[in-house]
């Protein structure tokens with residue numbers, strides 16, 4: 371699996387992902403796209419009207435973050451949690467603030483909200 375910009379499975383800019391109203395506040399959702407044998411895994415996080423997106427690849431040991439579908443946030447919704455070894459990331463910028471990779475960051479997957487629909491950037 372590749373998570374770089376050249377991944378052919380990465381959805382094109384402008385690809386609709388989901389209506390904003392489908393996301394809890396705070397809430398998160400994962401996405402998987404496939405192109406031939408390539409996979410793109412990403413997720414989005416909503417907090418209020420702000421939505422951020424990240425590649426689903428932990429900077430600690432490279433695992434996808436969520437063990438349960440769409441469960442990327444801590445129970446209080448304040449942080450993104452990697453369930454493998456407990457890394458905590460800020461939802462706004464993906465920087466790790468707790469756990470085994472403090473100071474490293476998730477790779478951004480730019481998204482935007484257009485007319486109430488979250489779209490890939």
Ligand code: FES
Pocket residue numbers: 428429430431432433452453454455456457469470
């Ligand atoms: S792989 Fe995410 S904390 Fe270890």
